[in-house]
Amino acid sequence: MKVRIRFTKSDALRYVGHLDLLRFFQKAMRRAHVPMAFSEGFHPHQIMSFASPLGVGITSQGEYLDIEITEQMDPSAAMEALNAQMVEGVTIQSFTYLDDQAKNSMASLAAADYLVYFKRGLDKSLDYVDAYTQFYQTDGAIMVTKKTKKSERELDIRPLILDMKVGTVGSMQDLLPAEYADPTPYLPWEDGFCLNDSDVMFYLFLTSGSTDNLKPELVMEALHQKMGADFDAANLGIHRLDMFRATEAGYQSLSKG
Amino acid sequence: MRKLALSDEILMQVDKAARYIGNEFNSVKKDPSSVDIRFAMCFPDVYEIGMSHLGIQILYELFNRREDTYCERVYSPWPDLHAIMKEEQIPLFSLESQTPIQEFDFLGITLQYEMCYTNILQVLDLSRIPLIATDRRESDPIVIGGGPCVYNPEPIADFFDLFYIGEGETVYSQLLDLYKEMKASGTYARAAFLHQAALIPGIYVPSLYEVTYQEDGTLASFTPIYEDVPAQVKRQVVMDLDHSPYPMKPVVPYVRATQDRVVLEIQRGCIRGCRFCQAGMIYRPNREKSLEVLEGYAIQMLENTGYDEISLSSLSSSDYHNIQGLVDFLIEECKQRKINISLPSLRIDSFSLDVMSKVQDVNKSSITFAPEAGSQRMRNTINKGLTEEDIMNGARLAFEGGWNKVKFYFMLGLPGEEEADMREIPELSNRVAALYYDTVPKEQRHGKCQITMSTSFFVPKPWTPFQWARMYPPEEYLRRAKIVNDTMKEQLNHKSLSYQWHQADVTVLEGIFARGDRRIAKAIQYAYEHGCFFDAWGEYFHYDKWLEAFAACGIDPDFYTMRERDIEELLPWDFIDTGIRREFLVHEWEQAKAAVVTPNCKMRCSGCGCKSFGGGICYES
Ligand code: SF4
Numbered sequence: 001m002k003v004r005i006r007f008t009k010s011d012a013l014r015y016v017g018h019l020d021l022l023r024f025f026q027k028a029m030r031r032a033h034v035p036m037a038f039s040e041g042f043h044p045h046q047i048m049s050f051a052s053p054l055g056v057g058i059t060s061q062g063e064y065l066d067i068e069i070t071e072q073m074d075p076s077a078a079m080e081a082l083n084a085q086m087v088e089g090v091t092i093q094s095f096t097y098l099d100d101q102a103k104n105s106m107a108s109l110a111a112a113d114y115l116v117y118f119k120r121g122l123d124k125s126l127d128y129v130d131a132y133t134q135f136y137q138t139d140g141a142i143m144v145t146k147k148t149k150k151s152e153r154e155l156d157i158r159p160l161i162l163d164m165k166v167g168t169v170g171s172m173q174d175l176l177p178a179e180y181a182d183p184t185p186y187l188p189w190e191d192g193f194c195l196n197d198s199d200v201m202f203y204l205f206l207t208s209g210s211t212d213n214l215k216p217e218l219v220m221e222a223l224h225q226k227m228g229a230d231f232d233a234a235n236l237g238i239h240r241l242d243m244f245r246a247t248e249a250g251y252q253s254l255s256k257g
Numbered sequence: 258m259r260k261l262a263l264s265d266e267i268l269m270q271v272d273k274a275a276r277y278i279g280n281e282f283n284s285v286k287k288d289p290s291s292v293d294i295r296f297a298m299c300f301p302d303v304y305e306i307g308m309s310h311l312g313i314q315i316l317y318e319l320f321n322r323r324e325d326t327y328c329e330r331v332y333s334p335w336p337d338l339h340a341i342m343k344e345e346q347i348p349l350f351s352l353e354s355q356t357p358i359q360e361f362d363f364l365g366i367t368l369q370y371e372m373c374y375t376n377i378l379q380v381l382d383l384s385r386i387p388l389i390a391t392d393r394r395e396s397d398p399i400v401i402g403g404g405p406c407v408y409n410p411e412p413i414a415d416f417f418d419l420f421y422i423g424e425g426e427t428v429y430s431q432l433l434d435l436y437k438e439m440k441a442s443g444t445y446a447r448a449a450f451l452h453q454a455a456l457i458p459g460i461y462v463p464s465l466y467e468v469t470y471q472e473d474g475t476l477a478s479f480t481p482i483y484e485d486v487p488a489q490v491k492r493q494v495v496m497d498l499d500h501s502p503y504p505m506k507p508v509v510p511y512v513r514a515t516q517d518r519v520v521l522e523i524q525r526g527c528i529r530g531c532r533f534c535q536a537g538m539i540y541r542p543n544r545e546k547s548l549e550v551l552e553g554y555a556i557q558m559l560e561n562t563g564y565d566e567i568s569l570s571s572l573s574s575s576d577y578h579n580i581q582g583l584v585d586f587l588i589e590e591c592k593q594r595k596i597n598i599s600l601p602s603l604r605i606d607s608f609s610l611d612v613m614s615k616v617q618d619v620n621k622s623s624i625t626f627a628p629e630a631g632s633q634r635m636r637n638t639i640n641k642g643l644t645e646e647d648i649m650n651g652a653r654l655a656f657e658g659g660w661n662k663v664k665f666y667f668m669l670g671l672p673g674e675e676e677a678d679m680r681e682i683p684e685l686s687n688r689v690a691a692l693y694y695d696t697v698p699k700e701q702r703h704g705k706c707q708i709t710m711s712t713s714f715f716v717p718k719p720w721t722p723f724q725w726a727r728m729y730p731p732e733e734y735l736r737r738a739k740i741v742n743d744t745m746k747e748q749l750n751h752k753s754l755s756y757q758w759h760q761a762d763v764t765v766l767e768g769i770f771a772r773g774d775r776r777i778a779k780a781i782q783y784a785y786e787h788g789c790f791f792d793a794w795g796e797y798f799h800y801d802k803w804l805e806a807f808a809a810c811g812i813d814p815d816f817y818t819m820r821e822r823d824i825e826e827l828l829p830w831d832f833i834d835t836g837i838r839r840e841f842l843v844h845e846w847e848q849a850k851a852a853v854v855t856p857n858c859k860m861r862c863s864g865c866g867c868k869s870f871g872g873g874i875c876y877e878s
């Protein structure tokens with residue numbers, strides 16, 4: 001039986017890399033007595049995969065882990081058992097059975113949305129609202145240089161930006177699509193962060209997955225380039241909201257199977 | 258939300274930030290303001306190494322069982338973070354509550370190998386605790402050393418307020434009680450506490466002993482400065498391992514630790530008495546846990562951690578009285594749970610090969626022999642009971658069972674070693690390779706057999722019969738390695754052999770630390786202050802800086818390494834009463850020179866003196 005687990009990643013846990021997080025979940029499954037299915041071979045492994053690895057330092061309120069189990073479990077009992085094995089910074093939000101034919105989340109991932117902000121404050125002389133209008137509210141290509149290990153290529157990212165909005169930290173709810181949970185508990189508000197209500201915050205809805213993977217960093221870099229301003233990737237705060245697959249009816253949250 | 262000691266900016270810069278965030282599953286959470294004693298437990302090496310250490314987990318469990326105590330962990334920040342902490346003046350902190358170490362009552366540092374000595378200073382320095390114990394202020398934590406290196410604590414004596422000599426499960430509670438009482442009654446002062454602590458058996462307070470030297474540099478006397486302080490400090494030993502605390506809920510790291518599995522300690526000590534082996538002496542007598550206890554531990558620990566692997570911990574697992582029963586149990590239990598089993602330190606014989614074929618992939622794994630010396634004469638000298646026949650029989654069975662990879666561990670530079678002994682290393686390996694080609698028909702071979710020889714250079718350790726032996730200069734070690742390497746190339750089956758040897762200069766430094774006296778501390782401090790730390794990590798080891806440090810401090814390293822000591826000499830560690838009689842060590846040293854073997858504790862008691870602890874193997878045979 002295939003199961004999709006939705007979870008959050010925040011607080012200190014955001015510094016745990018995705019391979020370590022995978023190992024954390026493998027152990028949690030054992031502790032919670034989830035009847036995992038195993039691969040064949042001399043050293044069998046639990047059948048388990050993430051929709052998309054989350055970079056170190058990024059928070060999220062919509063991560064997905066697909067697993068296979070061998071015996072039916074009551075979803076709420078399973079969630080309770082798993083949450084008892086979590087640590088501060090990871091919470092299981094749902095445990096949903098998938099069709100046996102369903103593609104796993106990694107294969108079906110088509111888009112993701114994010115909140116983006118500036119961790120340690122921003123250059124007040126820059127008018128991000130104006131820049132945003134010139135960047136996104138106009139037609140025309142947004143050319144960037146996409147570097148991979150092997151090559152560099154020019155690419156128009158305009159079609160890969162499904163939506164982009166600008167607002168402020170204080171009114172971040174206005175940036176979010178309807179029915180989204182409040183991101184505040186998952187954002188890092190600790191010392192050293194200058195999250196002021198008046199600070200600028202962006203909402204980005206970007207294609208994601210194996211073919212047209214667009215990272216929020218690249219969009220923000222392009223925006224700064226357009227403004228002729230320096231871009232400091234280390235100052236960029238990113239919070240993932242949700243992940244989606246493409247259906248005939250449009251993009252649908254991975255939480256809906 | 259827990260507040261971290263390091264800012265996001267720093268955590269995003271350093272390698273493996275998860276080393277520094279704490280909050281691992283099973284880490285203990287207490288309200289620091291609700292306890293009387295805050296204890297910071299340190300392994301002075303990187304997180305992944307420190308987290309793999311069983312001893313710390315035992316003490317962590319032991320201390321945190323006390324309601325009045327909160328024990329937290331701290332490890333050496335990796336050089337990338339070290340540089341940032343120095344630059345930005347960030348004090349070293351505990352993982353659990355992310356509190357500066359300076360605010361703790363105690364800082365306990367476990368000393369597992371000599372090459373971590375500069376990291377002790379790193380930890381003290383980053384914690385802003387004065388490096389020299391006698392410079393410490395009333396408010397500084399009491400710095401305690403423990404672990405195998407305390408069987409000669411003298412080279413680092415200046416850096417510690419006290420050493421705990423022996424197994425932690427015994428008198429630590431007395432020490433903590435004393436501290437709490439003195440604090441509560443208002444009688445606490447650093448000096449008064451240390452004086453009282455020195456009266457607890459097993460506690461050594463170096464500042465309360467005065468050392469004088471002869472003109473030739475050897476020790477003249479080693480005496481307590483107060484009448485009530487004992488001249489001899491007695492090693493503390495747990496006799497009933499079945500009922501002593503064990504970490505049923507070990508902390509489970511996020512980062513992959515070196516020991517990323519459940520560790521089941523099956524026994525302490527070793528019956529074999531190899532003459533080079535310090536562990537085989539200082540953990541005497543051999544004491545076992547019962548099978549029932551181990552079965553219960555294994556299951557509980559697997560349940561509490563979720564690890565997918567379990568490993569046995571002991572010096573010589575094959576000697577456990579019911580290894581068969583234990584292994585059968587584990588195989589059965591782990592098969593159901595899909596848990597891997599790792600079985601280090603098993604002697605190669607039909608039993609262990611049968612077990613290994615069940616728990617590992619024969620095609621990928623190798624079998625390991627540690628004869629430690631190539632020739633039978635040398636093996637007699639070191640009292641390694643493994644004969645060539647044992648090796649050949651084991652290897653043949655392994656080859657028949659499908660293995661074709663063999664690892665050999667040897668030592669070079671052993672007392673009395675001659676060129677013929679060195680040459681025997683590749684010659685023995687060649688005979689094993691030949692055995693493979695004789696045993697396994699061509700059509701059943703998966704390629705060549707692969708025989709790997711590794712040699713380390715022998716370092717004489719205190720409390721062994723070789724504690725009087727001399728060492729050699731780095732060039733001499735390398736010359737010996739070259740003899741092995743050249744002889745290997747002459748062998749018929751040389752294409753099946755490969756050879757690796759250890760760094761020679763590290764060996765020499767380890768030798769100085771192992772048998773050094775109090776005067777060495779100056780050089781360790783000098784080296785640290787001139788950039789040495791993480792000496793156990795090849796990329797950070799700078800022999801030239803060490804030579805400079807010794808020169809600057811007026812220390813002649815050869816005094817510590819190149820001299821065979823007279824058995825009458827007062828040795829820096831003689832003030833410890835480990836339970837091992839000096840006459841026994843002297844006799845063993847003589848037997849070694851005559852290449853005569855001594856039977857192991859199961860065969861016959863050799864009267865080493867440890868019977869006085871009142872239990873273990875000494876009362877079983
Ligand atoms: S078998 Fe020998 S080398 Fe191994 S632990 Fe025992 S005494 Fe030491």
Ligand code: SF4
Nearest residue numbers: 858862863865868875
């Ligand atoms: S007293 Fe005898 S049996 Fe006991 S440890 Fe010593 S040699 Fe072995």
